[in-house]
Amino acid sequence: MPRDLADVLHYFLPEIDPDTEKTRSTPTTAPLEAAAPLEAAAPLEDTTPLDPPTLEAAGTPATEARRRNTTNPATALPLPILGLPIGERDVVRSALAWNLAIETSRLGASTLIVTPSSDRGSPLWPEPGPGPLGTELIFCPVTDLDSLYRVASELAQTRTDQSRRGGVVFVRIPPAWLTRDAALENPIRWLLLLTSSNRRDLKEAYDLARNALAANPNAEIGVTIHGVTTIAEAKNAFEYLSRISLDELGLVLASYGLLVDDLHVYRAIAAQRPIGLAHPQAPATRALMDVARLLYEDARSRFLG
């Protein structure tokens, strides 16, 4: 279901924004130019093709219609990159990230998940390649934050052209990389921390936020509280974390809602099935959709990740 008024406005309104043509004409070649370095400098270990093969010949009505639909000026900029610090064995957070990407796709966004290829074969992720609702999982052979960002930003550039309504590149960041590469600036500015409401996890989230801020003073850090049973529990946890972050680090955290503690979450994790598709009416799905909406709304207001 469309959640954004902008999603349905094109049924009623003419396109009259005078900036449209300007924005559209300037960067048309940028994604194509950016595609080459991705293939040359950062080859993907995964054999999944970056561009899905098309069976339609150029110039057919369907192809033309698709071409017209992919020239939205709002997507001429690279897709925003969202960094998620997730540990190597953190199956719950990776499953939540995967489901969030799928729910963001459901809202109409183009989403992909980029993760180091060291995750290959681990229970963190399902099989690579295009998945439910077009959410794609890509392993990339990188060993540091900078290379990870380079691959993600090149994908963000190349996918822009295909993303009529914008999207998000979700990037798993091994938390140790934020500390290890502290001497280098973390290039990923937009980060989402997934934390439960217990004090130990909140302390870990605070430490991550501190490291992320040290690695990039301009980092924009958001928090989703997961594993809660009530809204009040999530609100209290967020307010605690945001208060100490503001007091100790001068950091204003952004809130990205809550994810509930639901049996469906754990069943879906075990089965590696999207919660939203298996149990569309479950509270866990409603919560995922809400967080995805917040992320998507923010993604649409960004220029770069």
Place this chain on the structure above:
Amino acid sequence: MAEWGWEGRPERASLRRAIRHQLRRLDPTIRVIAESYLAQSTPIDLLAVGGEGEIISIRIGSSDFASGTSQASSTPVPCGSSDAALLTQSLADLSWLRPRLGDFLKLAPGLGIEPSAEPRAMLCCDRFSGETRAAVENFPSRQIELLTYHCLRQRGQLAVLFESWVGLGNQATHAYGDPNPGFQSRGSPRGSPLAGAPSPSKFRTGLTTADLCNDLEEEKILD
């Protein structure tokens, strides 16, 4: 420290994005729901829903635009009257939006629009004339909000600083959203329009308690 520089003539699309981005810091409860939304005769730059479910018309103007065209339309605007034209358009937006709140609610029930909440307007411009400020004093608090913005470019990205003039008299001047706190302390003394505290974090969710309850059927399955 990141390099930054003042930006004189930003592209309109970039400016709209920067303002949309900064609005999240100014008030995290504001959710932008549409861009360039055609109202009476010209498009509203950003249409948003506020924390109380009120529709907000956000119009963006600039003294630079005045010599060419108005902020969102191709209508020529006499030089020097950009902010006055913006105020007129915003007032027209309120009149246009008010009877259509029910339609919005039907069109997009998930947006949290409260049809009984009075629409309001935010005017963003790089400067406002004394006449415009005086005119706004005639309206109830917050119905028409003036936001003076300043553009700067940081690492190639356009960012804006807001200096709010809320329409409660000259005493209400605030600044929001300095993207570089270090700059503020060095470049601008406390008490100047560019000095100010960042907006506090606010917990956001569109869920209600009912959303977290399992449906009866679901519970039966689980049982």
